[in-house]
Amino acid sequence: MSDTEKIIYTALLSTIGSAVVAFIVNRLSSDAKTKEIKLSSYHKDRIESVKTLYGLVVELNFANTILFKANGREWGHEAYKSALKRWLSTFNNTATYYNKNRILLLEKSELSNKVRSNLAQLSVLRKVVDTEHNYLDGIEEQFGGQLVLFQFNG
Numbered sequence: 001m002s003d004t005e006k007i008i009y010t011a012l013l014s015t016i017g018s019a020v021v022a023f024i025v026n027r028l029s030s031d032a033k034t035k036e037i038k039l040s041s042y043h044k045d046r047i048e049s050v051k052t053l054y055g056l057v058v059e060l061n062f063a064n065t066i067l068f069k070a071n072g073r074e075w076g077h078e079a080y081k082s083a084l085k086r087w088l089s090t091f092n093n094t095a096t097y098y099n100k101n102r103i104l105l106l107e108k109s110e111l112s113n114k115v116r117s118n119l120a121q122l123s124v125l126r127k128v129v130d131t132e133h134n135y136l137d138g139i140e141e142q143f144g145g146q147l148v149l150f151q152f153n154g
Helices: 003-069 077-100 110-143
Strands: none
Touching: 003 077, 003 110, 077 110
C-alpha cells in the first residue's frame, strides 16, 4: 500500500469513525431525553396521585367526624342514614383510589404504609356501618318508606 493509499484509507476510517461516534452520541442523547421526559412524567403523575389521595383522606376524615357525632334519635332517620351512606361512599372511594394508584404512591413508602394501615383499621368499621345501613334499608322496606326513630322510655 502506497503512502497516498494509506492517507486516503486513514482519512476514510477517520471520517467513518467520526460519523459512527456522532451517530452514537446523538442516539444516546435522544434516549436520555426520552427517559428524562418519562421520569418527569412519572414524578408529575406521582405528585398528582398524592394530591388526589390527600383530598380523599380529608373527605374520609370529615365523614368520620360526622358519623361519630351522628345520633339517629336526635338527627332523625334520613340524616342518620345519609351520614352512613356518605361514610360508606367516601371510604370506598378512598380505598379504591389507593389500590388503583399504589404503584405511584410507592408501596413501601411511609405515606403508603400509613394509608394502608388506616384503611385496614377502618375496614372493620366499614362492616359495622354497612350492616347498620342495610338494617335501616330493611326497616324502611318492612314499614314502607322513611321512618322517624322514636326513643322509648321504659
